[in-house]
Amino acid sequence: MSARSKARKRALDILYQSDVRGDDLAVTLAAEAKRAASEPAREASWLYARDIVDGVIDNGDAIDEQIVTHARDWKLERMPAVDRAILRIGVWELLFNDEVPAAVAIDEAVELAKEFSTDDSGAFVHGVLARIGRAA
Secondary structure, X not given: OOHHHHHHHHHHHHHHHHHHHXXXXXXXXXXXXXXXXXXXXXXXXHHHHHHXXXXXXXXXXXXXXXXHHHOOOOOHXXXXXXXXXXXXXXXXXXXXXXXXXXXXHHHHHHHHHHHHOOOOHHHHXXXXXXXXXXXX
């Protein structure tokens, strides 16, 4: 698994944890940063995970607006928390990170959904991100 794939998983953990616990995302990120400082072997995945989470913090309203606009009859609060987190990562990579090709951002998000969410989540995540990618 590549360092960026590991970083996406780590970012998913942070976003999910914050959402489920109702904690401020910046507080959850700070706690993870403290833990990451004691794990120098995982620095490469930590740096990109932090970029993702910082990007979601900085662009959260725009990201959520894109998800709601393109989710077709799904309200953000009705989505499983893990799907929300995966979509936020995918949208940030699609719209705010020029280093990641759209196809890679979508494929990585779909793989996370298949691994960590429901049987239908991979197709759902793919559909939402593909519509956002086409609109961008």
